[in-house]
Amino acid sequence: MKAGIVVFPGINRERDMAIALELASGHKPRMIWHKETDIAGLDLIVIPGGFSYGDYLRCGAMAAQSPVMAAVRAHAARGGHVLGVCNGFQILTETGLLPGALLRNAGLRFLSMDCHLRVERADTDYTRHYQAGQVFRAPLAHGDGNYFADDDTLDRLEGEGLVIFRYATPEGAITREANLNGSARNIAGIAAPNLRVLGLMPHPEDLVDPLMGGTDGKPLFDGLVAALAA
Amino acid sequence: MARDVNQALAREFGLSADEYQRVLDIMGRTPSLTELGVFSVMWSEHCSYKSSRVWLKTLPTKAPWVIHGPGENAGVVDIGEGLAAIFKMESHNHPSFIEPYQGAATGVGGILRDVFTMGARPVANLNALRFGDPALPRTKRIVDGVVRGIGGYGNCVGVPTVGGEIDFHPAYNGNPLVNAMTVGIADQGKIFLSAAAGIGNPVIYVGSKTGRDGIHGATMASAEFGADSEEKRPTVQVGDPFTEKLLIEACLELMATDAIVAIQDMGAAGLTSSSVEMAGKGGVGIELDLDAVPQRETAMSAYEMMLSESQERMLMVLRPDRQEVARAIFEKWDLDFAVIGHLTDTGRIVVRHRGVVEADIPLDPLAEQAPLYHRPTEETPRPAPLGPVADPGGLAEALMTLVGCPDLCSRAWVWDQYDSTVGGQTVKRPGAADAAIVRLEGRRRALALTSDCTPRYVLADPEAGGAQAVAEAWRNITATGALPLAITDNMNFANPEKPRIMGQFAASIRGMAAACVALDFPVVSGNVSLYNETEGKPILPTPAIGGLGVLEDAAQAVGYALAPGLELVLLGETAGWLGQSLWLREVAGREEGAPPPVDLAAERRNGDFVRGQILAGRVRACHDVSDGGLLVALAEMALAGDTGVSLRPGPEGVAPHAFWFGEDQARYVVAVADAAALLAAAAAAGVPARQVGRSHGADLTLPDGHTMSLASVRAMHERFFPAWMGVESA
Amino acid sequence: MTKAVVTVMLKQGVLDPQGKAIGHALHGLGFEGVGEVRMGKRIELELAEADPAKARALAEDMARKLLANTVIESFKVEVA
Amino acid sequence: MTKAVVTVMLKQGVLDPQGKAIGHALHGLGFEGVGEVRMGKRIELELAEADPAKARALAEDMARKLLANTVIESFKVEVA
Numbered sequence A: 001m002k003a004g005i006v007v008f009p010g011i012n013r014e015r016d017m018a019i020a021l022e023l024a025s026g027h028k029p030r031m032i033w034h035k036e037t038d039i040a041g042l043d044l045i046v047i048p049g050g051f052s053y054g055d056y057l058r059c060g061a062m063a064a065q066s067p068v069m070a071a072v073r074a075h076a077a078r079g080g081h082v083l084g085v086c087n088g089f090q091i092l093t094e095t096g097l098l099p100g101a102l103l104r105n106a107g108l109r110f111l112s113m114d115c116h117l118r119v120e121r122a123d124t125d126y127t128r129h130y131q132a133g134q135v136f137r138a139p140l141a142h143g144d145g146n147y148f149a150d151d152d153t154l155d156r157l158e159g160e161g162l163v164i165f166r167y168a169t170p171e172g173a174i175t176r177e178a179n180l181n182g183s184a185r186n187i188a189g190i191a192a193p194n195l196r197v198l199g200l201m202p203h204p205e206d207l208v209d210p211l212m213g214g215t216d217g218k219p220l221f222d223g224l225v226a227a228l229a230a
Numbered sequence B: 001m002a003r004d005v006n007q008a009l010a011r012e013f014g015l016s017a018d019e020y021q022r023v024l025d026i027m028g029r030t031p032s033l034t035e036l037g038v039f040s041v042m043w044s045e046h047c048s049y050k051s052s053r054v055w056l057k058t059l060p061t062k063a064p065w066v067i068h069g070p071g072e073n074a075g076v077v078d079i080g081e082g083l084a085a086i087f088k089m090e091s092h093n094h095p096s097f098i099e100p101y102q103g104a105a106t107g108v109g110g111i112l113r114d115v116f117t118m119g120a121r122p123v124a125n126l127n128a129l130r131f132g133d134p135a136l137p138r139t140k141r142i143v144d145g146v147v148r149g150i151g152g153y154g155n156c157v158g159v160p161t162v163g164g165e166i167d168f169h170p171a172y173n174g175n176p177l178v179n180a181m182t183v184g185i186a187d188q189g190k191i192f193l194s195a196a197a198g199i200g201n202p203v204i205y206v207g208s209k210t211g212r213d214g215i216h217g218a219t220m221a222s223a224e225f226g227a228d229s230e231e232k233r234p235t236v237q238v239g240d241p242f243t244e245k246l247l248i249e250a251c252l253e254l255m256a257t258d259a260i261v262a263i264q265d266m267g268a269a270g271l272t273s274s275s276v277e278m279a280g281k282g283g284v285g286i287e288l289d290l291d292a293v294p295q296r297e298t299a300m301s302a303y304e305m306m307l308s309e310s311q312e313r314m315l316m317v318l319r320p321d322r323q324e325v326a327r328a329i330f331e332k333w334d335l336d337f338a339v340i341g342h343l344t345d346t347g348r349i350v351v352r353h354r355g356v357v358e359a360d361i362p363l364d365p366l367a368e369q370a371p372l373y374h375r376p377t378e379e380t381p382r383p384a385p386l387g388p389v390a391d392p393g394g395l396a397e398a399l400m401t402l403v404g405c406p407d408l409c410s411r412a413w414v415w416d417q418y419d420s421t422v423g424g425q426t427v428k429r430p431g432a433a434d435a436a437i438v439r440l441e442g443r444r445r446a447l448a449l450t451s452d453c454t455p456r457y458v459l460a461d462p463e464a465g466g467a468q469a470v471a472e473a474w475r476n477i478t479a480t481g482a483l484p485l486a487i488t489d490n491m492n493f494a495n496p497e498k499p500r501i502m503g504q505f506a507a508s509i510r511g512m513a514a515a516c517v518a519l520d521f522p523v524v525s526g527n528v529s530l531y532n533e534t535e536g537k538p539i540l541p542t543p544a545i546g547g548l549g550v551l552e553d554a555a556q557a558v559g560y561a562l563a564p565g566l567e568l569v570l571l572g573e574t575a576g577w578l579g580q581s582l583w584l585r586e587v588a589g590r591e592e593g594a595p596p597p598v599d600l601a602a603e604r605r606n607g608d609f610v611r612g613q614i615l616a617g618r619v620r621a622c623h624d625v626s627d628g629g630l631l632v633a634l635a636e637m638a639l640a641g642d643t644g645v646s647l648r649p650g651p652e653g654v655a656p657h658a659f660w661f662g663e664d665q666a667r668y669v670v671a672v673a674d675a676a677a678l679l680a681a682a683a684a685a686g687v688p689a690r691q692v693g694r695s696h697g698a699d700l701t702l703p704d705g706h707t708m709s710l711a712s713v714r715a716m717h718e719r720f721f722p723a724w725m726g727v728e729s730a
Numbered sequence C, D: 001m002t003k004a005v006v007t008v009m010l011k012q013g014v015l016d017p018q019g020k021a022i023g024h025a026l027h028g029l030g031f032e033g034v035g036e037v038r039m040g041k042r043i044e045l046e047l048a049e050a051d052p053a054k055a056r057a058l059a060e061d062m063a064r065k066l067l068a069n070t071v072i073e074s075f076k077v078e079v080a
């Protein structure tokens, strides 16, 4: 698997992501500066977490307009894999590669804590090493993770099976309490119709090592490596 | 700004009559407004340490592992494998009172710059916070703003906030304390200092543009607050963490080359202190051309530019042949880059603006003749002994009161707003261990980090309190298995011109120094914040200690969360010391007595024993016993691990409430599989040890037969902050 | 030079937790008779374009491309 | 019922990192001739108070007490 990580000014989880990808694939990912436009030859483009451009106008808004995103869009159009985590998810919605938007957390505070995610389907390249219905733990760290889309869009996402992760209790129940940021229908992660573009708010890349408190996030990367092994 | 420079203006700038006379003597003429500004900020308490220097010099600062002690932007210690930890703590107390969000945010930004200016990538932030009475609406507003500000800045720059401490006391009503600490990692061979060198070398300004922010911030930080402090408000600066993030990356990129001769952040007193200190340390002169300074506002005067405290700026001296390499890096990161001067052999700072020499000051006398005061001190009288105190209501009730009180309740509401995992190296997050554990990227080695101080002890007995603060930091690091290496300190005190306050300062330093020596725990950096009082009401004396330790293998770190089926052993001597305890204050309603004595030999012996047991793999959980005493420590361990505990009665001869809530020092609770083996080892090492209970189930069973569910204790423990702040449910 | 002001508000139907929290806090402060509260952004731009109509068109273009996310927000441009 | 709009902007001279970043992004998008950009807040309030003068006074009081941080921000009230 040849992976690249897009680095926007203000991104800050690119190193975490590189560690997780290298651990799973044995290769250091390529770091892609936001002004680069040639990303040919990569299987997976990751847009990591952080505060691109400080998130000063709207999370992800300025990054979505940068030159590299045109190349990412083209990569996605070719059927390439794109993973956006946290700020990366926000950037993907701002770019239009994924529907909806991420609003301010319902409690209006930045939240940094572990959450539990229920895997809604295991037949994607991102979730093939999980079971459908399995619950795993992941740290989240964001101020704007409250997923919003209009009801038609939500119905379509659900109808087409594009909701990939939901906030759940450790037992897998979809409750209001488990929905830490107030997301519509507890949605934590969604995919594009071809299931190759995925965005999620929590950080599986920060839970890939027993020392950091667990390896719950590792199957996501192992699954990708298995799917994209050249 | 066409004001005459005279003694009255000098007084407004914070210079005494004597100090102004000294300026006249050095200059041999009436200084210009800009020159007066330079003198006033360089000779402010904040920059010159004029009241504290004589005492700070008595702190132990050396050890074989200390690479740079106090005097540089931050302290530097050898942490093995060719790496250095660079760390410091700094206050932003006054700005945080005036504008809590921005005050705290820019405090974090400032301390980050102190650390990355030396070549380190910042890897962790901590903060030590003291607030007034929670019953006051103002306290709530300040806490909310400070916590948001720390998170807003730290989260955005992508440095995990991994620890800290929070106390409440009415003494901080008009003067909260916001102390921020940053820890960074550098290669030992790539440490950058601030001494300028190379006559003719260019002086470079990088970062954000200069505005009229915070003019006279350094002198404000050196003045007592009065009813007119509202009027001082326009000096507040706004932080820009995005620019700081770019500055970190750009500086680290440049530091990988050989372009930099010297570098220093522009902190308090901005361009003035950075240029004067860089030139002064290097024994060279410096000439600045203010027309070249990137400016955000129009028509700024030389005085304004020299004193501006605009954030996110750095000053560097570069090798002339590397100037374009450096420019390209800063342009890549969209940061301003300007050559604003050069080094000279004149030993003077010369400042030009629009063709006029606005300042021309000899640097040696500016530094050497800076005021230095041996202020009178008055000892704090020994507190009267406490005498016996009856237990008004039993252990269970007291425990509930204590775990729910603002000083002991869960801080989760706070740390949940701080990104503690960014970087992917946080092994022990807030609430998991006595010190935060942060691994070094790509290695097994890890740092243990903590911040500690018990101001009520320091008030009652400044010397014992100073020693206790250092000892607690050492103990918190030890309790994770790490080896304590060094501390940074943040000395927050009231008006040093009052002998009682200066006496607190001096005695605290004495106590700290004794503890540093006994524990091999030198001071490598620090900060002093004086005049923390409002309308004559002083804060509690607060020498906040930031401690750093190292673990060879992060996997050896233990936290305090209990698992079921373990034996609980108390290490260290328990006399049942209730003087100045939280039990006495919260349960008996009295703030009295002497604080617990600090026996440094016992501290050392017990701690070395505990660390040895942890590194030998015999300890499953460990917690030091501090505020609230033994029963609170046990409850915290039970809550963290969601595992119940059954306790045995304490010894004969110590009243139960004194045994369970006394705050005797040098104690730890360890959870082990084999208590007999541990007791034998402790006996052999001369460490008092006593089995106090075991872990199992979901209840807390007290020695008096009371059983309380962990859920009910948790509800009490986690209630205060969300209820106070009115947390809206999602 | 023309000054343009772009006002960006959440669309009706998009929950505005900030507005709600402000309403709540106003009640807490003892202000009565406060109904709905909505919070949005105001962006003031100095544009070199002297012609007001062209300046407006420019600002509208900026709003569509960057300043507003039309999935959740609507915007209004005023030119002084 | 009266609708009041409170506009809150950073005071002149106070650094506006958001405005700065937006200006920068607009340049990046190819918009030319963009001078200073400032970003602030717009708060729309529904007030039960029918009298416009009283509604204005009420909104001003709210701005001073809560909506604006007068240490660094200034505000303006409009009543429709």
Ligand SMILES: Nc1ncnc2c1ncn2[C@@H]1O[C@H](COP(=O)(O)OP(=O)(O)O)[C@@H](O)[C@H]1O
Pocket (backbone or CB within 6 Å): B126, B127, B128, B129, B161, B162, B163, B164, B165, B166, B408, B411, B414, B415, B418, B429, B430, B431, B432, B433, B434, B436, B451, B452, B476, B626, B627
């Ligand atoms: N301001 C803060 N920021 C982050 N973490 C904090 C803060 N205050 C307290 N904590 C964390 O809460 C936990 C308990 O803190 P404290 O009560 O001060 O412990 P102790 O008394 O054992 O030193 C620690 O993990 C500490 O780092």
Ligand SMILES: [Mg+2]
Pocket (backbone or CB within 6 Å): B434, B476, B624, B626
């Ligand atoms: Mg502790």
